[in-house]
Amino acid sequence: MATLQLKNINKIYDNNVQAVFDFNLEIKDKEFIVFVGPSGCGKSTTLRMIAGLEDITSGELFINEAKMNDVLPKDRDIAMVFQSYALYPHLSVYDNMAFGLQIRKVPKAEIDARVRDAAKILEITDYLDRKPKALSGGQRQRVALGRAIVRNAEVFLMDEPLSNLDAKLRVAMRSEIIKLHERVGATTIYVTHDQTEAMTMATRIVVMKDGYIQQIGTPKEIYNNP
Numbered sequence: 001m002a003t004l005q006l007k008n009i010n011k012i013y014d015n016n017v018q019a020v021f022d023f024n025l026e027i028k029d030k031e032f033i034v035f036v037g038p039s040g041c042g043k044s045t046t047l048r049m050i051a052g053l054e055d056i057t058s059g060e061l062f063i064n065e066a067k068m069n070d071v072l073p074k075d076r077d078i079a080m081v082f083q084s085y086a087l088y089p090h091l092s093v094y095d096n097m098a099f100g101l102q103i104r105k106v107p108k109a110e111i112d113a114r115v116r117d118a119a120k121i122l123e124i125t126d127y128l129d130r131k132p133k134a135l136s137g138g139q140r141q142r143v144a145l146g147r148a149i150v151r152n153a154e155v156f157l158m159d160e161p162l163s164n165l166d167a168k169l170r171v172a173m174r175s176e177i178i179k180l181h182e183r184v185g186a187t188t189i190y191v192t193h194d195q196t197e198a199m200t201m202a203t204r205i206v207v208m209k210d211g212y213i214q215q216i217g218t219p220k221e222i223y224n225n226p
């Protein structure tokens with residue numbers, strides 16, 4: 001189980017661009033939070049601070065009440081899925097999924113069990129020996145999801161995971177991700193600039209603009225109000 005608290009978080013990059021202003025949010029266990037807003041509004045930066053891939057300039061991040069600001073990314077119980085898939089081209093699907101566990105010294109038999117379980121859920125068992133270049137876009141995105149699932153992490157972060165897919169596949173993968181969330185139950189933060197994704201996937205939506213939170217609410221509260 002995982003709760004997150006973001007308290008007065010600000011991000012100023014080295015070039016003095018302030019990307020995030022006074023971000024405050026409490027996330028309950030198993031929520032599916034969607035950050036939505038136009039390009040450049042600070043969604044990715046916020047996600048990357050939660051993952052530990054960017055320093056927090058000021059403010060505090062807690063996961064399960066523990067302060068995380070100075071915890072290394074690899075020591076956070078977080079799995080992340082990127083827009084670009086970021087698969088290793090020279091590794092098989094199996095090894096792409098196993099890699100994050102190998103670097104964490106998970107025993108081999110355990111890795112094998114987790115990779116095969118995830119492959120079954122995502123229906124990519126037949127492709128485990130292939131290299132990423134021999135897969136379609138949708139299959140690659142499944143591998144990227146698989147790589148995150150095998151971590152058994154309490155927190156799932158997804159940064160525009162569907163934006164490289166064509167419209168039809170995007171709709172199909174949307175419901176796959178919702179099913180996955182119901183099954184895995186990890187607390188999830190999902191970044192998108194697509195309102196339909198936000199509306200159909202979120203338990204709560206955080207609308208961002210120019211580095212600020214503009215609105216927080218359920219899809220109903222955000223999109224059905226005049």
Ligand code: ADP
Nearest residue numbers: 013015017019038039040041042043044045046
């Ligand atoms: P979004 O994910 O909503 O598109 P980002 O978080 O990527 O927004 O960017 C927010 C702002 O921070 C933008 O003005 C962007 O140009 C700036 N920014 C993002 N990454 C960096 C960086 N590494 N260095 C400097 N500025 C950055």
Ligand code: ADP
Nearest residue numbers: 074079080086087088089096099100147148151
């Ligand atoms: P984790 O689950 O710990 O994020 P990954 O396998 O995704 O494990 O990544 C481990 C490290 O390798 C991270 O630092 C990540 O940024 C980096 N990485 C991931 N994909 C690639 C890639 N295609 N090429 C180079 N480095 C990568």
